[in-house]
Amino acid sequence: MIRTVLTGATGRMGATLSRLVREAPDLELAGATARGKAEQLAALGVPAGDDLGRVLDAARAQVVIDFTSAEASVVHARQCAERGVALVIGSTGFTPEARAEVARSAASIPVVLAPNTSVGVNVVIRMAAELARVLGDGYDVEVLEAHHRMKKDAPSGTALKLAEVLASALGRGQEDLTFARHGQIGARPSKEIGVQTLRGGDVVGEHTVFFYGEGERIELTHRATSRDQFGLGALRAARWVTGRTPGLYDMADVLGFPRAT
Numbered sequence: 001m002i003r004t005v006l007t008g009a010t011g012r013m014g015a016t017l018s019r020l021v022r023e024a025p026d027l028e029l030a031g032a033t034a035r036g037k038a039e040q041l042a043a044l045g046v047p048a049g050d051d052l053g054r055v056l057d058a059a060r061a062q063v064v065i066d067f068t069s070a071e072a073s074v075v076h077a078r079q080c081a082e083r084g085v086a087l088v089i090g091s092t093g094f095t096p097e098a099r100a101e102v103a104r105s106a107a108s109i110p111v112v113l114a115p116n117t118s119v120g121v122n123v124v125i126r127m128a129a130e131l132a133r134v135l136g137d138g139y140d141v142e143v144l145e146a147h148h149r150m151k152k153d154a155p156s157g158t159a160l161k162l163a164e165v166l167a168s169a170l171g172r173g174q175e176d177l178t179f180a181r182h183g184q185i186g187a188r189p190s191k192e193i194g195v196q197t198l199r200g201g202d203v204v205g206e207h208t209v210f211f212y213g214e215g216e217r218i219e220l221t222h223r224a225t226s227r228d229q230f231g232l233g234a235l236r237a238a239r240w241v242t243g244r245t246p247g248l249y250d251m252a253d254v255l256g257f258p259r260a261t
């Protein structure tokens, strides 16, 4: 049994993961953290509190699954590194500096950093790169994402990953990414990769890559209708990362795909 600690255990993903870890035959819920929420944490019946370091010490954890926020994940990565505990980070909204901080922690522990842990989405990311390579510069590429009204970051981490992978496949860079448009924008630069955001209701997570050509359009869409696939993918990452050599990994590594970027 892999002794697993969940951070943000009372959040939308935390609650999903708490159920899935308990249902998994090879994982044991060994500890949990949340901000406040003492009663909900106590109901889990495992070492719990708001400080991950203390929970890790009490839980004798082997792996932490962390779906909180980029800011919190940087701190969690440091706490895991101090104790030699493997880590799966599903949080999004990373600045380059925050990502570099996580990379520093990953020098001493194995860390999977994945803006989307659903296997289906990662297949779509791979397919998007392949389509871009085959279609080349003759198509205008746009990424559209939609999420629930409570989501804090925009664009989604998955949309950013898609845009970066598409840019890499097309030999373009960060400077070609355009986030939303407004006003007298003029004709579309041919190398632009647009990234657009919708927010509303209880949308779990939807991503479409459009390839707009002359006389045809290709659309590659993933729609999540439940958080379980994110959770099951995170469990798969947790099994894979436990006991691995230190380093910064992503879901492509977990799934045995070549890295898209």
Ligand SMILES: NC(=O)C1=CN([C@@H]2O[C@H](COP(=O)(O)OP(=O)(O)OC[C@H]3O[C@@H](n4cnc5c(N)ncnc54)[C@H](OP(=O)(O)O)[C@@H]3O)[C@@H](O)[C@H]2O)C=CC1
Pocket: 007, 008, 009, 010, 011, 012, 013, 014, 034, 035, 067, 068, 069, 070, 071, 072, 089, 090, 091, 092, 093, 114, 115, 116, 117, 118, 153, 157, 230
């Ligand atoms: N990789 C993937 O496949 C997926 C990634 N995500 C990402 O996971 C993250 C969490 O999403 P979701 O579960 O919907 O969000 P929720 O807001 O429902 O849950 C987040 C949890 O983390 C806690 N938290 C947030 N910031 C901090 C902090 N600075 N310190 C300590 N605890 C903190 C929250 O506490 P409090 O309630 O007090 O705010 C809450 O318990 C987001 O970044 C989201 O984009 C989501 C789904 C799938």
Ligand SMILES: O=C(O)C1=N[C@H](C(=O)O)C[C@H](O)C1
Pocket: 092, 115, 116, 147, 151, 152, 155, 156, 157, 158, 159, 204, 205, 206
């Ligand atoms: O916040 C969410 O809900 C989700 N966030 C991830 C992202 O930012 O890409 C993944 C998923 O689509 C749900």
